[in-house]
Amino acid sequence: MPPLRPMLATVAQTVPAGDAWVHEVKWDGMRVLVDVRDGEVTVWSRSERDVTAAFPELDDLGRHYDDMLLDGEVVALDGGRPSFHALTERMHVSDRRRAARLAATRPVTLMVFDLLRLFGSDLTGQPWTARRELLERLDLTGRHWQVPPVYDDGQQLLSATADQGLEGIVSKRRSAPYAVGRRSPDWRKTAHRSSRSVVVGGWRPEVGSTGRLGAVLVGLPDGSGGWRYAGRVGSGLAGTAGEALAARLRPLRRDGSPFADEVPGIDANGTTWVEPRVVIEVRALELTGQHRLRQPAYLGVRTDLTPADLEEVDDA
Template sequence: MALTFPVAPMKATLGTLPDGDGWAHEIKWDGHRTLAHVVDGEVRLQATAGGDATARWPEVRAIGTAINAGSAILDGEMLVIGEDGRPSFDLVQRRDPARHPAMFHVFDVLQVDGTDVTSADYLQRRSLLAGLLEPGSHWDVPAYRIGEGAELLAATREQGLEGLIAKRTDSTYRPGARSKDWVKVKNRIRTEVVIGGFTEGAGRRSGTLGALLVGVPDGAGLRFAGGVGTGFDLATLESLTAALTRITTDTHPFTSDPPRQVARSATWVRPERVAVIEIAEFTNDGHVRHASFVSMIER
C-alpha cells in the first residue's frame, strides 16, 4: 500500500556504540528531521510531528527536479552550517535562508514510484537511494561506514559534531517506531558552571529545586548561560536545595538580566557554588543546550 503524507519517521534509541558486526554508521547531524514527498517534480516537506514544513525551507524545494523517479518519499536531516563550518542547531531555529541556507542530508528512502520500500533492508535502501537522488547545492546523500564505529565516533568528537547513528545493516524501516535497530550515540561536552540561582520544582520535585540557573565567567563577570534541569537523583536534589537555600540573595549575580520568564520564578543565590554539567553545545547566545547535571565541585 502506498504511503501518504504525513508519514511518521522511524526513530533511534539513545545508547552506546554497539559491538559486533552488521552495523552501519552515519554521522548524526544536528538539525530538523524532515521527510520530502515528491510527486512529478513537486515537493512537500514534512516536519517530524507531521506538519507541512515546505514554506520553511524554500531553498530545498528544487530537490524535486533531482529525483530519478516520478515520485518518492525521502527521509533526512535539514541542517544549517555556521560560520565555523559545523552544523548549527541555533541557526536552524532562527532560519535566515538568505544568510544561512539549509542543506538537506538525505539518508533513507521509503517509497519510489508508489512502491513501498520500507521492507527492504538498510543496505538495499541505501543502494536504491544512491541511484535515485542527484546531488545539488542544497541536498546530498551523506556517506555511511560499515564497521569502524569507534574511529568514526572519535573523529566526530574531534570535529565538534554531535555523534553517530548506528544502524543494523539488515534493519527494515519501521514508520513511527523507536527501534533498537537504530542507536543514537552522542558526544557530550563536560564543562564547569557557576550556580547563580534555581527555580522551584513541581510535581514529583515539589519541595526541591526544578532547575539550576547557571553562568559562565567571562571578562566582564558572570554571563548567564541558561538552566540545567536533568541529571539529579532525589538525594542530590534535597542536599543541593538545602545548600543553595542557605546562600540566597535578593538580586541575580549575572552581568545581564536573565530572560523575564526565567526571572519571574527564580530564587537567586550568591555565586559561590560550582557544578560540573554535560551539554550538547553552547548556543550562539552562549546558553547551554541539552544540559545535564553531573556533580558539584567542592572548593
C-alpha cells in the first residue's frame, strides 16, 4: 500500500489572486507518489496501484537520496508538449523489459511539485512554502525528472498555458499544509478543458459488425451519487484501441442503463450496457448546455483513476 493518499485540488471558477497564492502549470499526465527508501524506488498511482514497473526511468532517483516521498505528475512529451495519448503507451505496461524498450522511444518525465517526507521526517503538516524550500534545496534535476517553476501571477500563467496548448494551472495557498487524501480549496485548478475523464456506461458495435466495438456511451457525475449521460464517443476507437477497450468492458455487462437520466433512443438502441467502472480520457471541444460532449475523441483508459475520483459536477 502507498504511504499515503495524495492531496487533490478543487475546481476554480476564477484564478485566485494576491500574495497568499502561488501558481503552477497543470500537466496533462498521470499523478504519482514516488517513494524512495534505502535506494529503492516505488511509484504509486492515484488509484493506489504499484506502477513502478511501467516507469524504469525513475529507478535512478534512489541513487540521490536514501529517504524521500515525492508528489508529482508523470508526463510523456509529443512535439515538446505533454500528451496523455502518448502516455497511454506507457502507463498500462507491467512487464519491466517491455517498459525499458518503450522508455528508449517514448520516455517519460516526472514533474515534481511537492515533498512529503525527507530523511524520515513527515512534512505534510508544514506549510507549502516550507515544503517547497526543501524541495528546491534537493536540486532534483535529471534527465527524467525536474522541479518545474512556480509563478506569482496566476492569470498571466493561465493565458500563457492557453497559448502553449497546455492543460491549465493549479493555484496553491502558500500557508497550507498537505491535506492527505482530501480534496481541498487550498489547491484550486483551472483547466482549459480540452480533455476530461468520463465513465463508460455502454458500448455499441461497429456498423456492419456484431462484435467489434464502434462507440462507447459515457457519463459524468450527476451530483447525487449517480451518472448523467454525456454522449457517445466513437472517434479514436478504430483498430487495437477499440479491441483493448472492448476486452475491459465485456465482463461488465448489465441489463439496463447505468445513467440516471434517459439516454436518447438513437444512442440507446443496440447498446450493450455495462457497469460504470471503466474511466477513459476523451478530448472534446466543449461540454454543451445540454451536458453533451461536443465532437469527443477517445484518448485512452485511465487506469490511474476510479469512478469515485470523478466526483466533480461540471454544468458548463
